[in-house]
Amino acid sequence: MPLEAPLAPVIERVADLNARYKHHSATAVLEHALADPMVGSIAMVSSFGAESVALLHMLSVMDRSTPVLFLDTEMLFEETLIYQREVADKLGLHNVRVIRPDRDQMFARDNSGNLHRSDPDACCVLRKTEPLQKALDGFDGWITGRKRFQGKNRTTLEFFEDEDGKRIKVNPLVHWTPQDVSDYITNNRLPRHPLVAGGYPSIGCAPCTSRVAPGEDARAGRWRGAEKEECGIHFVNGKMVRGNETEVSDANVVVSDDGFGGDDWTGGFAPLSEPQTADVGLDLPSDTMPENLSGQLDDVTLIRVDFPSFADGRGFTIARQLRLMGYKGRLRARGHVIADQYAMARRSGFDEVEISADLAARQPQDQWRARANWQTHDYQSRLRGVI
Amino acid sequence: MYNYDSFDVEFIRERCAQFRAQVERRIDGSLTEDEFKPLRLMNGLYLQLHAYMLRVTIPYGTLNSGKMRQLAMIADKWDKGYGHFTTRQNIQYNWPELRDVPDMLDALAEVDMHAIQSSGNTVRNVTADHFAGAAADEIEDPRPVAELLRQWSTDHPEFQFLPRKFKIAVTGSPNDRAVTRAHDIGLLMATRDGEPGFEVIVGGGLGRTPMVGQTLCEFLPKADLLPYVEAIVSAYNLLGRRDNKYKARIKITLHETGLDELREVVDERFAAIRATYTGADQLRLREIEQQFAPPALSTKAIEPFETAKRYDPIFRAWSDTNLAEHFNPDYAIVTVSLKKHGETPGDASSDQMRLLADLAEKYGHDELRISHEQNVILPHVHKGDLPVVHAALKKLGLATANVGLISDIIACPGMDYCALATARSIPVAQQIATRFDQLKLEHEIGPLKIKISGCINACGHHHVGHIGILGLDRAGVENYQITLGGDGTEDTVIGTRAGPGFAYDAIVPAIERLIMAYLEIRADAQETFLQTYRRLGADPFKAALYPTQDKADAA
Ligand code: HEM
Ligand code: SF4
Ligand code: SF4
Numbered sequence: 001m002p003l004e005a006p007l008a009p010v011i012e013r014v015a016d017l018n019a020r021y022k023h024h025s026a027t028a029v030l031e032h033a034l035a036d037p038m039v040g041s042i043a044m045v046s047s048f049g050a051e052s053v054a055l056l057h058m059l060s061v062m063d064r065s066t067p068v069l070f071l072d073t074e075m076l077f078e079e080t081l082i083y084q085r086e087v088a089d090k091l092g093l094h095n096v097r098v099i100r101p102d103r104d105q106m107f108a109r110d111n112s113g114n115l116h117r118s119d120p121d122a123c124c125v126l127r128k129t130e131p132l133q134k135a136l137d138g139f140d141g142w143i144t145g146r147k148r149f150q151g152k153n154r155t156t157l158e159f160f161e162d163e164d165g166k167r168i169k170v171n172p173l174v175h176w177t178p179q180d181v182s183d184y185i186t187n188n189r190l191p192r193h194p195l196v197a198g199g200y201p202s203i204g205c206a207p208c209t210s211r212v213a214p215g216e217d218a219r220a221g222r223w224r225g226a227e228k229e230e231c232g233i234h235f236v237n238g239k240m241v242r243g244n245e246t247e248v249s250d251a252n253v254v255v256s257d258d259g260f261g262g263d264d265w266t267g268g269f270a271p272l273s274e275p276q277t278a279d280v281g282l283d284l285p286s287d288t289m290p291e292n293l294s295g296q297l298d299d300v301t302l303i304r305v306d307f308p309s310f311a312d313g314r315g316f317t318i319a320r321q322l323r324l325m326g327y328k329g330r331l332r333a334r335g336h337v338i339a340d341q342y343a344m345a346r347r348s349g350f351d352e353v354e355i356s357a358d359l360a361a362r363q364p365q366d367q368w369r370a371r372a373n374w375q376t377h378d379y380q381s382r383l384r385g386v387i
Numbered sequence: 388m389y390n391y392d393s394f395d396v397e398f399i400r401e402r403c404a405q406f407r408a409q410v411e412r413r414i415d416g417s418l419t420e421d422e423f424k425p426l427r428l429m430n431g432l433y434l435q436l437h438a439y440m441l442r443v444t445i446p447y448g449t450l451n452s453g454k455m456r457q458l459a460m461i462a463d464k465w466d467k468g469y470g471h472f473t474t475r476q477n478i479q480y481n482w483p484e485l486r487d488v489p490d491m492l493d494a495l496a497e498v499d500m501h502a503i504q505s506s507g508n509t510v511r512n513v514t515a516d517h518f519a520g521a522a523a524d525e526i527e528d529p530r531p532v533a534e535l536l537r538q539w540s541t542d543h544p545e546f547q548f549l550p551r552k553f554k555i556a557v558t559g560s561p562n563d564r565a566v567t568r569a570h571d572i573g574l575l576m577a578t579r580d581g582e583p584g585f586e587v588i589v590g591g592g593l594g595r596t597p598m599v600g601q602t603l604c605e606f607l608p609k610a611d612l613l614p615y616v617e618a619i620v621s622a623y624n625l626l627g628r629r630d631n632k633y634k635a636r637i638k639i640t641l642h643e644t645g646l647d648e649l650r651e652v653v654d655e656r657f658a659a660i661r662a663t664y665t666g667a668d669q670l671r672l673r674e675i676e677q678q679f680a681p682p683a684l685s686t687k688a689i690e691p692f693e694t695a696k697r698y699d700p701i702f703r704a705w706s707d708t709n710l711a712e713h714f715n716p717d718y719a720i721v722t723v724s725l726k727k728h729g730e731t732p733g734d735a736s737s738d739q740m741r742l743l744a745d746l747a748e749k750y751g752h753d754e755l756r757i758s759h760e761q762n763v764i765l766p767h768v769h770k771g772d773l774p775v776v777h778a779a780l781k782k783l784g785l786a787t788a789n790v791g792l793i794s795d796i797i798a799c800p801g802m803d804y805c806a807l808a809t810a811r812s813i814p815v816a817q818q819i820a821t822r823f824d825q826l827k828l829e830h831e832i833g834p835l836k837i838k839i840s841g842c843i844n845a846c847g848h849h850h851v852g853h854i855g856i857l858g859l860d861r862a863g864v865e866n867y868q869i870t871l872g873g874d875g876t877e878d879t880v881i882g883t884r885a886g887p888g889f890a891y892d893a894i895v896p897a898i899e900r901l902i903m904a905y906l907e908i909r910a911d912a913q914e915t916f917l918q919t920y921r922r923l924g925a926d927p928f929k930a931a932l933y934p935t936q937d938k939a940d941a942a
Contacts, residue, residue, distance in 0.1 A: 287625075291652070291655065310548070313547060313624060316547075320621070321659075325659070338418070344545075347544035348545050370405075377394075378544075382538075383671060
């Protein structure tokens with residue numbers, strides 16, 4: 001019976017795959033990554049940088065139609081753009097997709113093109129992470145050319161990695177040394193990136209890449225002078241390296257039975273660890289056990305319960321428990337709550353829901369108002385004799 | 388039979404309209420696939436690689452002829468003319484188109500049915516003893532309570548996004564036919580000092596970590612049911628793990644938190660929640676109970692039954708296996724086997740469904756049940772009508788006399804349909820059934836439950852089969868592990884692994900050796916396989932399964 005057949009969680013598949021392919025070569029890992037149902041649909045992500053051609057060649061031998069995502073940050077060297085077309089032609093890769101940052105976002109966030117100076121993390125998020133994440137949507141995994149020798153965060157890389165439970169990242173070349181790459185390129189007579197000869201062993205965006213002196217770490221030329229090591233496409237300990245997140249929350253929308261409104265609460269919010277006053281809202285994380293709050297809520301006038309994901313329904317029970325404990329103040333759900341959950345939130349005891357501007361744009365007011373009738377057709381009220 | 392009142396009707400109508408809108412919003416992009424998924428699952432709609440599957444709940448397994456005919460109509464109109472009855476008292480349609488699903492839900496609503504909460508991380512369809520209201524051994528009909536729970540759990544605002552799915556089963560009989568100890572909550576109806584109530588079991592489950600439920604409350608007064616169940620699910624919603632879906636069921640929460648601590652949290656919540664129930668639920672229950680009043684049974688001669696039994700060996704064989712004791716000795720409970728030798732267990736064509744509807748209407752006080760063993764039941768048939776019923780069933784291949792026997796196998800879809808499968812299960816079931824039919828040993832062997840799963844998710848309940856078969860993948864080759872001595876009744880036992888697994892072409896011969904050994908060593912023809920196993924232990928069976936190894940040991 002064709003039931004829902006989700007693949008096992010990424011973390012388990014990754015462990016499984018790593019165990020299975022432990023002693024395999026780069027080519028075997030790549031070959032399996034392209035075919036193994038445990039990996040799913042897959043794309044290669046390539047910078048067409050100094051070493052990229054080795055892996056691209058390997059791929060072209062196995063399956064030329066594999067999607068290859070090339071991220072044009074619009075800060076690349078002219079040489080890279082030319083080299084990209086040359087390599088794709090020569091290897092017959094006919095499914096190269098050029099990914100570019102979103103026009104409107106660029107306009108809003110880096111109009112001057114100087115963000116890389118003031119905040120390289122934010123720049124990478126805008127020009128790399130976001131476009132790439134969008135491009136990778138719909139793929140179950142992606143192939144990268146990262147190698148252990150490349151730097152501090154990469155020394156423990158495995159063939160298969162769990163990207164935050166979302167996707168599998170495949171690194172067929174993890175065990176390769178610079179010599180291996182160089183040998184492979186020479187033996188297969190592959191074209192080199194023109195800048196390598198000019199002293200750039202690792203090539204990224206023009207403003208953030210500098211020459212490396214002989215003897216220096218190859219990636220030392222990337223973001224020289226900054227503490228930055230990873231561009232934000234990749235993840236450190238499963239967390240994406242990204243910019244300041246709270247910036248957008250000013251634009252959050254507060255939904256009530258009347259529809260969308262701005263936030264009339266001006267006192268700000270503080271976690272439980274800080275002293276509670278009536279002027280400051282209390283922020284509760286989704287793993288709160290309400291029992292532990294008894295006696296601490298007397299002075300609180302607004303509680304905001306976090307919904308990290310709409311699939312995490314703990315907040316509903318937290319709200320209900322707070323009400324049962326006698327909390328009568330304002331109660332707000334905040335985060336990823338969708339319009340279809342509005343009635344659930346209200347019935348559980350929330351007064352309102354705070355959502356991001358993005359979500360409000362995607363699910364406009366009408367979709368929330370459709371459930372403003374949350375008091376009707378409610379089995380709970382019926383069984384409790386409320387109606 | 389519960390008939391919707393105006394509240395239920397309006398609720399379902401609104402819900403169908405909501406789902407129709409959700410489908411549109413998915414198509415226009417307001418909902419991401421991620422966000423749409425739990426919403427469609429909440430309405431019973433699964434998506435596999437290329438096809439949708441709609442799973443329709445049959446609350447506590449009870450149907451009437453009108454509902455059954457509508458299920459047949461849906462199978463004809465939107466599917467390929469058949470439906471698949473599952474072990475959870477659901478029916479699944481395998482080939483609907485997304486755009487048709489809102490219409491299918493409307494068609495279900497016309498006969499007081501729905502697909503709500505047949506999947507997703509929420510409280511699922513409440514299951515009950517399939518002989519409820521008819522069995523001779525029943526203390527009380529569990530279905531009114533199951534219906535009350537259905538209403539309580541439907542659209543429960545707190546519990547639509549639990550850590551994992553949540554299954555409740557109720558039985559009103561000391562002979563547990565609802566496998567209550569293998570559910571997240573099992574309710575055993577009981578009385579104490581004349582007062583009705585329940586023993587409450589939590590944390591049972593099969594799947595990859597099979598566990599037998601434990602008693603959370605020895606005796607819960609009937610009126611406390613909803614607040615107590617609510618307290619359990621509320622505690623689970625916060626304590627249950629969300630980091631690993633294989634550790635998210637309440638059985639793991641129970642295991643990690645401990646029974647006493649879980650009870651403490653539940654009791655504390657119960658105290659607060661109890662006060663919000665002021666008795667309206669009990670009035671509701673009273674109203675529901677009236678709708679489950681026993682049918683007006685007739686008194687007439689049972690001679691035709693005796694005669695047919697005497698002169699028709701085929702009828703006799705069928706009546707020996709497929710009838711169960713009714714509370715009225717002139718009546719019988721008929722189990723119609725959906726396990727014809729060589730067919731897919733649980734499948735029924737629309738013609739078969741219509742025939743069953745006709746028979747129920749004419750001879751069965753308009754009642755039908757779906758059992759968790761994937762058979763259909765006519766719970767109230769007068770014995771005098773049995774020969775006619777049997778003859779009618781025979782015409783459409785529904786008179787297989789194998790209920791409770793070796794070929795009455797529960798098998799999950801396995802590799803033939805299921806993307807998670809590591810091995811085939813339906814062909815194994817078909818081959819076992821065909822083999823023992825050839826050997827003409829089925830009736831000689833007597834009661835025996837074989838259950839087959841195609842992977843460790845254990846949809847085929849292999850853990851509680853007298854003989855369980857689990858299909859695995861060993862380095863790309865199918866390999867079948869045998870477990871022995873499992874039991875899904877009131878004394879739930881998880882079967883024990885017999886030893887190394889068998890290849891695909893060796894599994895049926897292995898089962899045959901096992902059965903031959905049983906026939907040889909049983910005390911007498913009355914001693915069942917399970918009894919023999921309990922008396923003698925696993926050794927003689929292992930010796931039969933692994934003969935060469937045994938010789939090697941002896942040498
Ligand atoms: C065809 C594809 C199917 C898939 C992919 C599937 C998937 C699963 C999974 C992953 C579980 C484990 C859930 C957990 O432990 O949390 C499960 C459990 C279960 N499935 Fe299925 N299933 C399928 C078909 C069926 C069918 C046809 C039936 C009924 C005949 C069924 C009945 C069950 C039951 C009763 C359980 C519960 C075991 C328990 O809760 O302990 N499944 N299924
Ligand atoms: S590498 Fe530099 S220019 Fe390129 S996106 Fe990152 S910060 Fe901006
Ligand atoms: S037991 Fe495994 S193979 Fe069988 S239906 Fe369930 S998930 Fe599929």
